[in-house]
Amino acid sequence: xxSWINLVSAWSIPIIIAFIPLYAYTRKVPVYESFVDxxxxxxxxxxxxxxxxxxMMVAISVxxxxxxxxxxxxxxxxxxxxxxxxxxxxxxxxxxxxxGTGSLAYTTxxxxxxxxxxxxxxxxxxxxxSTDTTLYVLTVYFGAVGIRNGRYALKVGLFSDLVGFIAxxxxxxxxxx
Amino acid sequence: xxxxIWMGMILVGFCFAAFNGNIDSVTxxxxxxxxTGVTVxxxxxxxxxxxxxxxxLAEDAGLLAKVAKLLGPVVxxxxxxxxxxxxxxxxxxxxxxxxxxGLGNAATPMGIKAMQELQKLNPDxxxxxxxxxxxxxxxxxxxxxxxxxxxxxxxxYESANPSEIVGTTLLATAIATAAAIIADRWYRKQTxxxxxxxxxxxxxxxxxxG
Numbered sequence: 001x002x003s004w005i006n007l008v009s010a011w012s013i014p015i016i017i018a019f020i021p022l023y024a025y026t027r028k029v030p031v032y033e034s035f036v037d038x039x040x041x042x043x044x045x046x047x048x049x050x051x052x053x054x055x056m057m058v059a060i061s062v063x064x065x066x067x068x069x070x071x072x073x074x075x076x077x078x079x080x081x082x083x084x085x086x087x088x089x090x091x092x093x094x095x096x097x098x099x100g101t102g103s104l105a106y107t108t109x110x111x112x113x114x115x116x117x118x119x120x121x122x123x124x125x126x127x128x129x130s131t132d133t134t135l136y137v138l139t140v141y142f143g144a145v146g147i148r149n150g151r152y153a154l155k156v157g158l159f160s161d162l163v164g165f166i167a168x169x170x171x172x173x174x175x176x177x
Numbered sequence: 178x179x180x181x182i183w184m185g186m187i188l189v190g191f192c193f194a195a196f197n198g199n200i201d202s203v204t205x206x207x208x209x210x211x212x213t214g215v216t217v218x219x220x221x222x223x224x225x226x227x228x229x230x231x232x233x234l235a236e237d238a239g240l241l242a243k244v245a246k247l248l249g250p251v252v253x254x255x256x257x258x259x260x261x262x263x264x265x266x267x268x269x270x271x272x273x274x275x276x277x278x279g280l281g282n283a284a285t286p287m288g289i290k291a292m293q294e295l296q297k298l299n300p301d302x303x304x305x306x307x308x309x310x311x312x313x314x315x316x317x318x319x320x321x322x323x324x325x326x327x328x329x330x331x332x333x334y335e336s337a338n339p340s341e342i343v344g345t346t347l348l349a350t351a352i353a354t355a356a357a358i359i360a361d362r363w364y365r366k367q368t369x370x371x372x373x374x375x376x377x378x379x380x381x382x383x384x385x386x387g
Contacts, residue, residue: 013283016231016283017231020231020234020235020238020240021234023235023238023240024234024235024237024238024240027237027238027239029234029237029238031234034233034234034237035230035231035233035234036230037230037233038229038230038231038232038233038234038236039226039227039229039230039233041225041229042222042225042226042227042228042229042230042286043222043225043226045225045229045289045293046218046219046221046222046225046226047218047222049218049221050214050215050218053214053215053217053218054210054211054214054215054218055183055214056183056214057210057211057213057214057217058187058206058207058210058211058214059183059184059186059187059190059210060186060210061206061207061209061210061213062186062187062190062191062194062203062206062207062210063186063187063189063190064190064206065190065194065202065203065205065206065209066189066190066191066192066193066194066197066199066202066203066206067193067194067197067199068186068189068190068192068193071193097317104326107327107330108330111330111331111334112334115334115336116330116331116334116335116336116339117336117337117338117341121331121334121336122341122342122345125324125327125330125331125342125346126342126345126346126349127349128324128327129321129324129326129327129342129346129350130321130324130346130349130350130353131317131318131319131349131350131353132316132317132318132319134317137313137316137317137319138179138313138317140221140285140289141288141289141292141309141312141313141316142292142305142309142313144289144292144293145289145292145293145295145296145309146296146302146303147296147302147303147304147305147309148303148304149303149304149305150179150305150310150313151304151305151310151364151368152310152361152364152368153305153309153310153313153314154178154179154182155178155360155364156310156313156314156317156357156360156361156364157313157314157317157318157357159356159357159360160314160317160318160353160354160356160357160360161317161318161353163352163353163356163357164318164349164350164352164353164356167348167349167352167353168345168346168349171345171348171349171352172345175344175345176345
């Protein structure tokens with residue numbers, strides 16, 4: 001199983017990179033010119049994201065370094081312990097939608113401290129792997145096209161994070177419990 | 178909501194720093210955060226330039242249209258207001274498949290390209306269209322078959338079975354994605370209903386329009 005997964009992840013990008021130009025060439029597309037033409041937009045798109053990402057990163061950074069994030073993380077840790085869920089897992093629910101690097105660091109720390117095959121290690125892996133950083137995705141995707149009013153998108157994202165978090169814990173308890 | 182969360186994080190951070198007596202951390206954190214924002218954006222340049230070039234190639238070759246046709250029914254269900262043969266469909270599909278296979282750095286450029294195509298259909302350029310909200314919901318929930326990063330970390334810490342979390346992750350991510358789609362549908366319907374109601378109101382009182 002593992003060797004199969006490694007094989008897929010090692011080969012998928014190289015195959016895509018080789019297949020697209022080959023296919024385009026057989027369709028008489030001027031491959032290099034077409035590539036350069038499309039690639040042109042990449043720079044301005046990335047630059048356009050800067051104001052959005054700077055704004056969001058400043059807020060998260062202030063929230064994090066002031067000790068506020070740590071406080072809320074500690075507070076949730078002692079909150080739902082009674083349900084048989086290890087209290088070390090709960091902070092991940094707050095970290096995950098806010099910061100991708102922060103939650104990955106916390107997950108890695110849990111895996112290191114408790115072992116990858118412990119219940120905590122498995123839950124943390126499942127939570128970290130099952131969803132993306134909502135705030136980052138929202139900022140980058142809407143920032144790239146200059147959307148300022150995201151309507152209900154953030155609510156939907158945070159709601160699905162919460163559902164995914166609970167689902168990950170429940171599934172792990174069922175499968176490994 | 179985003180306005181409140183953004184301001185909230187800054188103000189709560191300010192209060193905590195003031196209360197804990199480390200107010201100078203706020204200044205440093207603000208400028209560090211700004212720097213991170215720029216660094217991450219610059220990191221996106223190479224990925225975006227490369228993948229947008231590749232995707233243009235796929236589009237010119239008719240590959241995107243082909244993929245869109247193949248999986249059309251699923252996308253048409255999720256994005257009912259995008260015209261059938263619009264290029265956005267192909268990009269949405271490439272974005273979804275890149276997410277599925279855990280190709281994170283390919284998924285983002287394709288998602289951004291899909292957003293740009295959806296923006297062309299959007300009547301109000303500063304407000305997200307329902308289709309954009311759906312695309313975002315799919316990406317924040319980000320259904321993944323193979324969580325490659327985590328398998329690598331678990332392998333690193335000598336797990337007896339690093340890939341045993343593939344099944345649990347798949348189930349959790351499927352539930353989260355289903356929740357995202359349902360919530361998105363619900364809000365979308367509410368928005369439409371509200372719009373109809375306000376249209377009726379302006380129809381009944383023509384002088385409101387001025």
